[in-house]
Structures are given as C-alpha cells and as structure tokens.
Amino acid sequence: MDNVLDAGIEVARDTLQQRVAIRLRELLIQGVLAPGAKLNERELCERLGVSRTPLREAIRLLAAEGLITLDPGRGAFAPVFSLADVAHTFDVLAVLEGLAAELAASQITEAELEELQALQLEMQAAFERHDLPHYYRANARTHELLSTASRNPVLRATWQQLNARMHALRFRSNQDEAKWAQALNEHALMIEALQARDGPALRDLLVHHLHRKRDAVLEQLAIASAAKPV
Structure with a gap:
C-alpha cells in the first residue's frame, strides 16, 4: 500500500x-x-x-x-481504546449515522447526490487498484457528506466528535479484502436508497454497515491482542 x-x-x-x-x-x-x-x-x-x-x-x-x-x-x-470503548462508540455511531442518513434521504440536494455518486466511482477505482488511503479519503468524505445532508447541526457535531476517535480503526477495518469488497457494495446500496429517497431503508443500511464495521474492528483488535507476547 x-x-x-x-x-x-x-x-x-x-x-x-x-x-x-x-x-x-x-x-x-x-x-x-x-x-x-x-x-x-x-x-x-x-x-x-x-x-x-x-x-x-x-x-x-x-x-x-x-x-x-x-x-x-x-x-x-497515540490513543489505545479498550474493546468495550470501541464497541460502545460504534454502537452510538451506528445510531447517529442511521438517523443522519434517514434525514438526508429527504433533504439531500441534487449536487450532493451527484458528489456521492462521484465518490462511489472513486472508491470503486481505488478498490480495484488496492489504494486504501485514497479509498478511505473518499469513504470519509461520503460519510461526512451524509451527515451534512441531514441538515441537523447538533447531530453532525456529535457525530464528528465521536467519529474522530474511530478514524484509525475504521481505516484498518478494510485491510481484509473480502470485508473491503463488502463495504464497497454496501455503499452502492446506499446510493440506490438515496436515489429512491427511501429514508428507512437507508437508515437500516447505515446501521448494518456500522455494526459490520464494529465487528470487523473488534475481531482485528482481539487477534492483535492474542498475538502479543505475554
């Protein structure tokens, strides 16, 4: 990489x-x-x-x-988070991103939707060339844009504060190529739900997406902990 x-x-x-x-x-x-x-x-x-x-x-x-x-x-x-800290933070992020997505579905502008579609193409291209840093930048911008499109400044500020703590873990969760491919596919489904203005479906997709991210991160942390010499 x-x-x-x-x-x-x-x-x-x-x-x-x-x-x-x-x-x-x-x-x-x-x-x-x-x-x-x-x-x-x-x-x-x-x-x-x-x-x-x-x-x-x-x-x-x-x-x-x-x-x-x-x-x-x-x-x-560099901070160290316990497994409980990570699990609890991702659970709250899932709720926040789900709500932001549901609100965004009815309020997102055509320009914002076009940017999300362009970002999806960027993520696809980055995945195909195994460029995780570029993928993550486009991915992070996607989630940022969804929070903006919620038009709820309190939700957005709360999400930004929590999400900042999990950036490094979210980045490394895609180092497993199968999980990375699955995450990319989930983002494609999000675009479809946005185009259909289907708020409940988009909310469920984001909650599921964040729970999968949580589980991938916890699995990686558990493996790393087990590999450490006693």
Whole structure:
C-alpha cells in the first residue's frame, strides 16, 4: 500500500498548524503511529519539515479531538481504546449515522447526490487498484457528506466528535479484502436508497454497515491482542 505521507514533502507555511494537524491525523489513521506509541517530536519535526512550535500546536488540536492522548510528564501518545470503548462508540455511531442518513434521504440536494455518486466511482477505482488511503479519503468524505445532508447541526457535531476517535480503526477495518469488497457494495446500496429517497431503508443500511464495521474492528483488535507476547 502506497503511503500518502511522503516524508520528503514539506508542509506549506500558510495555515501551518492546521496543515501539520492534517498530516499527523493521517499518520494516526494509517497506523504509522501505532496505538500506544509515544510521539517523538524530533522525528516528527524532521518528517514534516516543521519546528516544534507548530507541531505542539497541532498535537493539542488532535488531543482535543481524542486522536492523541496527553500524559503530563510523559508526553503525547497515540490513543489505545479498550474493546468495550470501541464497541460502545460504534454502537452510538451506528445510531447517529442511521438517523443522519434517514434525514438526508429527504433533504439531500441534487449536487450532493451527484458528489456521492462521484465518490462511489472513486472508491470503486481505488478498490480495484488496492489504494486504501485514497479509498478511505473518499469513504470519509461520503460519510461526512451524509451527515451534512441531514441538515441537523447538533447531530453532525456529535457525530464528528465521536467519529474522530474511530478514524484509525475504521481505516484498518478494510485491510481484509473480502470485508473491503463488502463495504464497497454496501455503499452502492446506499446510493440506490438515496436515489429512491427511501429514508428507512437507508437508515437500516447505515446501521448494518456500522455494526459490520464494529465487528470487523473488534475481531482485528482481539487477534492483535492474542498475538502479543505475554
């Protein structure tokens, strides 16, 4: 899998803090910074081509999102979630995404629907060339667009806060090709339900989709835990 985070590309100086946060978020999502790993400021500064000040500001931003854990006296770490934390979070996300989808079915604009259809084609192409980073970006934009189309700012803000914590796990859940193919097919069914403006069907698809994602993530975490030396 190609790494979209080329170490040789320097971060532009405009909106530097936000740009560094974006790069750090990608490192965390793709597992380059593994769960529990301490963030080495010197190495990250070299990798991103920035000084410690914007890096530390970006770390504080991501800590507020729950993507980084700050431990006073020890430093910043990639977060580790328990199986219960993951299960509970995905269960709530399923409800939120299901509701957002049901609302979106009756309120989505033609322009938004066209963008979702284009994103589906992008995901299909990325799947065929085994480009998981590109697939995930299009996938994340799809779920983001559905939350926007709900026209419910409270729902959207709540979803964004919880979803940020699960980004890395959602990304890695598609590393199993059969589950990845199934997820892609589920997204195609979502497009069909949206075109039909069938809110209840779309809600059920999203809830089922998130439950399958939850189960895939929990399975991976259980396997990884069992493989660790005692």
